[in-house]
Amino acid sequence: MSSEEGISSAITDWLFVNSWWLLLPFIMLLVVAAFIVAFVLLLYMISPLISPKPLKLNGAHVVVTGGSSGIGKCIAIECYRQGAFITLVARDEEKLLRAKKDVEKYAINDKQVVLCVSVDVSSDYTQVENVIKQAQEKLGPVDMLVNCAGTAISGKFEEMEVERFKEMIELNYLGSVYPTRAVITTMKERRMGRIMFVSSQAGQIGLFGYTAYSPSKFALRGLAEALQMEVKPYNIYVTMAFPPDTDTPLLAEENKSKPLETKLISETSGVWQPDQVAKILVRDAVQGNFSSSVGPDGYMLSALTCGMSPVTSITEGLQQIVTMGLFRTIALFYLGSFDSIVRRCMIQREQSKAADKRE
Ligand SMILES: NC(=O)C1=CN([C@@H]2O[C@H](COP(=O)(O)OP(=O)(O)OC[C@H]3O[C@@H](n4cnc5c(N)ncnc54)[C@H](OP(=O)(O)O)[C@@H]3O)[C@@H](O)[C@H]2O)C=CC1
Ligand SMILES: CCCCCCCCCCCCCCCC(=O)[C@@H](N)CO
Numbered sequence: 001m002s003s004e005e006g007i008s009s010a011i012t013d014w015l016f017v018n019s020w021w022l023l024l025p026f027i028m029l030l031v032v033a034a035f036i037v038a039f040v041l042l043l044y045m046i047s048p049l050i051s052p053k054p055l056k057l058n059g060a061h062v063v064v065t066g067g068s069s070g071i072g073k074c075i076a077i078e079c080y081r082q083g084a085f086i087t088l089v090a091r092d093e094e095k096l097l098r099a100k101k102d103v104e105k106y107a108i109n110d111k112q113v114v115l116c117v118s119v120d121v122s123s124d125y126t127q128v129e130n131v132i133k134q135a136q137e138k139l140g141p142v143d144m145l146v147n148c149a150g151t152a153i154s155g156k157f158e159e160m161e162v163e164r165f166k167e168m169i170e171l172n173y174l175g176s177v178y179p180t181r182a183v184i185t186t187m188k189e190r191r192m193g194r195i196m197f198v199s200s201q202a203g204q205i206g207l208f209g210y211t212a213y214s215p216s217k218f219a220l221r222g223l224a225e226a227l228q229m230e231v232k233p234y235n236i237y238v239t240m241a242f243p244p245d246t247d248t249p250l251l252a253e254e255n256k257s258k259p260l261e262t263k264l265i266s267e268t269s270g271v272w273q274p275d276q277v278a279k280i281l282v283r284d285a286v287q288g289n290f291s292s293s294v295g296p297d298g299y300m301l302s303a304l305t306c307g308m309s310p311v312t313s314i315t316e317g318l319q320q321i322v323t324m325g326l327f328r329t330i331a332l333f334y335l336g337s338f339d340s341i342v343r344r345c346m347i348q349r350e351q352s353k354a355a356d357k358r359e
Contacts, residue, residue: 049314052237052288055194058083061139063132065089065121065179066149068099070248071198074278075146080114081106082282087115087135087142089179090149115139121149122175125182132182142183144194144285147176147220152200152250154209154258165212172216177223184231193236196285197224201244201269201298204305208342209262221309228290228310237288237312241281242302244269244294264341268334269297288312300327 062079066072067088076086080103088103090096096116103114115138117131136142150172153164176197187193202210203217221240228238245251245266255263277294284292290310293302303320304327311317 046314048311049317051313052235054288055144055192055286057144057282057286059085060143061085061087061136061141062144062146063087063089063135063142063179063183064146064148065175066198067146068092068095068116070250071243071246071274071277071281072146072148073099073102074274075148075196075282076103076114077106077275078278078282079144080104080112081108083108083112084144085113085115085139087117087139089117089119089121089131091118091120093118113139121179122171125178128178129182132179136186141186141190143192144196145179145183146196146198146285147179148196148198149175150198150216152202152210152213152254154213154254154262156209156259157211160212165215168212168216169219172213173219173223176220180223180227184227184236187236188231188234191235193231193234194239194285194288195224195227195236196239196241196281196292198241198243198281201242201301203240204242204301207262207265208338209259224290225309232310237285237290238310239281239285239289239292240309241284241292242294242298243272243277243281244298245271246274246277247271248274259345261342261345264345265338269295289316291316300330303327304331 057079060079060083062076062084064072064076064079064086067076067086068090072088072090076088076099080086086103088096088099090099093116096118100114100116115135117135119127119131121128132142151168153160153168155164180195183193183195187195197220199217199220200213202214203221206214206218224238224240231238251271272294280294281292289312291302291306293299300323303323306320306324311320
């Protein structure tokens, strides 16, 4: 072998051993592609977390169904205090006028108006559409709709008249569908708006005594999630509110015939004042948060039951990821205590029945 041949074979060997250099452009291409894929995935994950721009209540037109009493009236007051124009929707005209006077006490300028419209939100869509049209003609397009008209019935499943189940769905569910349907087209055209559905903690957990009430409040969640997906590109944000027991005429009425079990279980979250609740709900709707909860139990329930519901901030998403397992653990203790309340009440009832018989 000549020395020339020796050198050339050494070069080929060297090239062979070190030929990975030739792959460098491909490796770089792969790395860049991986980065692009990771970036796109990250964008997908982050995009639903981007917070909406808060709604300015000053000068906005806010329609509150159930605005003549309780939580609805306090929501109207809270919005009015921030400069909004208000339409109160309910059936009883006298109660509406009284509520209008209460709301007007909180004016911050002399242009503000409170309009009252009397309609049953649950019976006839055309009527609801007409009153919303009239309100829009007087106070301009609706910027925020608060669906708060509703009622509650509690009792044992087999003891409640079957009619009650229908009433709950008609008022609590359809009574929120109709007003929403009446405002949504204009909101989409204007590419702005807020819709609030007032559900309940009993719309996150099915409770003893609420076999008629809870489903009507759960139904709102399905509506809100589906609607939010449809209207998000139009810059419309939906808020689900989940209040605990709140000191209103409805709670007082409900307490007259509430089963002991329902009372004892509901006490877990305490009783809140309607103005406290309204402040939190309005703040969340203005920010465009999907879920609005009240108090520490409310916070845990919402994180625990978030499922596939929309998320509107990075902190909210992170909190859900981190807390879910812990809250489920805590929830098992709560469920255990609810079961024991139900069992104890049953045993007590049976004992007192047996005692009655003996007498
Ligand atoms: N209070 C509580 O403990 C809790 C309440 N909630 C929910 O909050 C909402 C408000 O409750 P709350 O403030 O306590 O109740 P209130 O009874 O104090 O107020 C209910 C309001 O809804 C109106 N309303 C009732 N039926 C109709 C109807 N068919 N058409 C139009 N308006 C109607 C009432 O006026 P009118 O009768 O004149 O029509 C009234 O303005 C309800 O949806 C309730 O389920 C949720 C969690 C807890
Ligand atoms: C980690 C898990 C925490 C779990 C906490 C569970 C607390 C359950 C309390 C339920 C209260 C239901 C109030 C219903 C109010 C209502 O809608 C009626 N008053 C209407 O009039």
